[in-house]
Amino acid sequence: xxxxxxxxxxxxxxxxxxxxxxxxxxxxxxxxxxxxxxxxxxxxxxxxxxxxxxxxxxxxxxxxxxxxxxxxxxxxxxxxxxxxxxxxxxxxxxxxxxxxxxxxxxxxxxxxxxxxxxxxxxxxxxxxxxxxxxxxxxxxxxxxxxxxxxxxxxxxxxxx
Numbered sequence: 001x002x003x004x005x006x007x008x009x010x011x012x013x014x015x016x017x018x019x020x021x022x023x024x025x026x027x028x029x030x031x032x033x034x035x036x037x038x039x040x041x042x043x044x045x046x047x048x049x050x051x052x053x054x055x056x057x058x059x060x061x062x063x064x065x066x067x068x069x070x071x072x073x074x075x076x077x078x079x080x081x082x083x084x085x086x087x088x089x090x091x092x093x094x095x096x097x098x099x100x101x102x103x104x105x106x107x108x109x110x111x112x113x114x115x116x117x118x119x120x121x122x123x124x125x126x127x128x129x130x131x132x133x134x135x136x137x138x139x140x141x142x143x144x145x146x147x148x149x150x151x152x153x154x155x156x157x158x159x160x
Contacts, residue, residue, distance in 0.1 A: 004039045005069075005113050007122035007135060008048045008105050010149050011056050020059070027059070029158050034066045038156070039121075042069045042112055044105035051103070071108065074115035082110045085141055091130050099133040110138045113145070120146040 020027045033039035041060065046068050049057055060066065083100055086107075091099070099107055113120040125148075126136040139146040147155070 001038065003037065003118050004033075004121045004147075004152060005042060005109055005116075005118040006039055006045065007109060007120065007124065008045045009123045010121055010152075011045070011049060011060075012052075012054065013123045013149070015054070015056055023160055025160055026153075026158060029156065031059075031063050033156060034060075035063055037067070040069045040118065041066060042105065042109055043071065044103075044108040047103065048105050069112070071112065072115050075108070075111050078111035078115040079107060082107055082114070082138060082142065085138065086133055089130075089133075089137075089141070091133055095131050095133050106133070106135055106138075110135060110142070110144060113139070114142060118145075120144060121149060121152045122146060123149045 014026070014030070018026050030039065034041055046057075046060070049060070086096060086099055098104065109120055112118065120135060120139060122135045124135045126140065127134045136146060138144065
């Protein structure tokens with residue numbers, strides 16, 4: 001069974017563009033995938049949601065049996081690998097500082113997907129800009145599987 005690691009933007013963007021009161025089936029399906037362990041909630045994503053006082057915290061905490069994924073033993077080693085890759089890409093100093101910020105989930109998600117052989121799910125798209133480091137660029141550079149939020153919905157057969 002393929003397992004999917006969800007970027008913070010899957011929650012926030014979906015909340016903003018697929019409102020829970022209108023698209024209840026989306027949220028029911030996403031909740032079921034989190035409860036079954038097919039979709040994974042990483043600790044760093046939960047931390048980002050909490051820091052932003054996101055209303056989805058109550059929704060996530062109301063789900064049954066969702067285990068928040070802590071960093072695995074191999075994650076730190078992979079984290080350093082992800083950072084080393086970014087250092088070699090000519091990104092701006094500001095982009096590197098933001099990407100490597102300990103509280104930022106993106107770097108940890110890339111490292112976790114690499115360490116745990118997970119498919120990373122994000123609404124981000126690749127960019128040629130050296131001012132921002134995007135998850136798809138990191139995934140392409142390091143051979144990490146990733147898919148867009150909409151492709152995730154297609155693979156998991158979300159219906160509205």
